[in-house]
Amino acid sequence: MMGLLIESQKENEVKWTLESIAWYRVTEMLSRRKPWHCMAKGLILGCLLTGFLLLLYSYAIAPSQVAMAKASTPSRCSSPPTLPANITKGSCWPKLDIVFMKTHKTASSTLLNILFRFGQKHRLKFAFPSGYNDFNYPSFFKRSLVHNYQPGDCFNIICNHMRFYYSEVRSLVAPNATFITVLRDPAHLFESSFHYFGLVVPFTWKLTGHNKLAKFLQDPNRYYNPRGFNAYYLHNLLFFDLGYNNELDPRSPQVAEHILEVEQRFHLVMLQEYFDESLVLLKELLCWELEDILYFKLNARRASAVSPLTGELYRRATDWNKLDALLYRHFNASFWRKVEAFGRERMAQEVASLRRENKRMERICIDGEHAVDAKDIEKPSLQPWQAMGAKTILGYNLKKHISHQYDQLCRKMVTPDIQYMTELGVNLWVTKLWWYIRMLLQI
Structure with a gap:
């Protein structure tokens, strides 16, 4: 039961994040004062994207979550190590597995x-x-x-x-x-991850200023939420x-x-x-x-x-x-x-x-x-x-x-x-x- 509650919470977080991304794109276009037809196009495409991703989530992700509850069939690879062809006598064998x-x-x-x-x-x-x-x-x-x-x-x-x-x-x-x-x-991995994945980690969106990385590191616990969507990208990723x-x-x-x-x-x-x-x-x-x-x-x-x-x-x-x-x-x-x-x-x-x-x-x-x-x-x-x-x-x-x-x-x-x-x-x-x-x- 606890597992189902956790999965339900994760599903809600995913849905909320997808909707937030779509809304973020729309408000971004509004802030740039694009012509009305461009804003309408962005709104329509954003809604379509959100709907599609939610449908895809229910089709591809949810079944895999149900499968997690089932016990894995005991099975093990019984193949011997793969050996390369044309080995010169006396040389070591390249490892292929x-x-x-x-x-x-x-x-x-x-x-x-x-x-x-x-x-x-x-x-x-x-x-x-x-x-x-x-x-x-x-x-x-x-x-x-x-x-x-x-x-x-x-x-x-x-x-x-x-x-x-x-x-x-x-x-x-x-x-x-x-x-x-x-x-x-x-430290360098965090810097790279922060800039590469930052846009898909919602709790970073409230960061302002030119150097968001420096602002985050001044007080990480103020912004970081370990239960936040994609939070793992920004804390001990290895x-x-x-x-x-x-x-x-x-x-x-x-x-x-x-x-x-x-x-x-x-x-x-x-x-x-x-x-x-x-x-x-x-x-x-x-x-x-x-x-x-x-x-x-x-x-x-x-x-x-x-x-x-x-x-x-x-x-x-x-x-x-x-x-x-x-x-x-x-x-x-x-x-x-x-x-x-x-x-x-x-x-x-x-x-x-x-x-x-x-x-x-x-x-x-x-x-x-x-x-x-x-x-x-x-x-x-x-x-x-x-x-x-x-x-x-x-x-x-x-x-x-x-x-x-x-x-x-x-x-x-x-x-x-x-x-x-x-x-x-x-x-x-x-x-x-x-x-x-x-x-x-x-x-």
């Missing part, structure tokens, strides 16, 4: 692209969601969310956004699958993504227990600030080749859209995200222990090789050899997903003439998540429909 816990705003889209390319290259079996580009986030992951899942199914790679639920994920992969994730300095209570008291012994649990479950915890070093450790762990970890930065923001965190703001942001700070501090220390074991000099050489190859690929693939604003991206197929509001996420234009040897690789390296998933055969009809509606409403 991988779980990537994709955290938010941590360069995870770049790593996702690496995994997509690797999976395509070896014809691996991905566990993908259906209709969406995530596993019904922020709900906990369930194996039933995997497209066309049947009890006993086994997969090589799981890598889309989810709220981590270890036992459910573990049941879908071989016993010796490699688990990886990536963390980021919590802890939340990893499946834990992001509102725990930092002094609780549970915090240390959860951090130890992450250490036991994940074979490698990467750091966004040391992404190249992290990729080198990943290559070593998985016995991959240098060509497997080449990348261009994806989903990066325009520099002017990044709010600088002064010493005091940085301290406040870190203190506000204390659980994430404790998590990051622990794995920052363990990361450098891994680097020491790998060898500092060897690491420097490997990183230099990776950066040299990345630069070479930029010269081969990228027009102008740098990322550009969304408005300057020529092909719609290379347009990255943007946050609601200003388009601050950068993308790439490919050179007009690329040699046949590199043509496919160049295209794959710059393809955003949504388009790449479509290429891999995922039906993202809900995500795409929302994209078209946003383009129509210019939000």
Whole structure:
């Protein structure tokens, strides 16, 4: 009964928020004094959008909530580890069974692209969601969310956004699958999340002034509501993504227990600030080749859209995200222990090789050899997903003439998540429909 009351409350919050977004768009247009026919169009489209999303919610989300009450069918992947073909005698075997816990705003889209390319290259079996580009986030992951899942199914790679639920994920992969994730300095992650998700976190709408981030951090508890819609985006987001209570008291012994649990479950915890070093450790762990970890930065923001965190703001942001700070501090220390074991000099050489190859690929693939604003991206197929509001996420234009040897690789390296998933055969009809509606409403 309590569970049903909670779900009912969440449903009411979702409905209220959708209606608020529609009303927000209308009042915004009124404040700009647009001609009456533009305001009428906005009102009609806003109402239609709200009605459609409420209908979609009742069709897609509510049934999944009912399913949560049903006991999961005991089932476990019984497949042996996947072995690559054409292995040279004496060499190590590339590991092909991988779980990537994709955290938010941590360069995870770049790593996702690496995994997509690797999976395509070896014809691996991905566990993908259906209709969406995530596993019904922020709900906990369930194996039933995997497209066309049947009890006993086994997969090589799981890598889309989810709220981590270890036992459910573990049941879908071989016993010796490699688990990886990536963390980021919590203060900088908070700054990125605040600007990327702020418009869909209703309690931030009452913030005024030029620097809303600074105003929020002056007294977070004045604005923050832990039960507010999408509140998790703005408080200990890493802890939340990893499946834990992001509102725990930092002094609780549970915090240390959860951090130890992450250490036991994940074979490698990467750091966004040391992404190249992290990729080198990943290559070593998985016995991959240098060509497997080449990348261009994806989903990066325009520099002017990044709010600088002064010493005091940085301290406040870190203190506000204390659980994430404790998590990051622990794995920052363990990361450098891994680097020491790998060898500092060897690491420097490997990183230099990776950066040299990345630069070479930029010269081969990228027009102008740098990322550009969304408005300057020529092909719609290379347009990255943007946050609601200003388009601050950068993308790439490919050179007009690329040699046949590199043509496919160049295209794959710059393809955003949504388009790449479509290429891999995922039906993202809900995500795409929302994209078209946003383009129509210019939000």
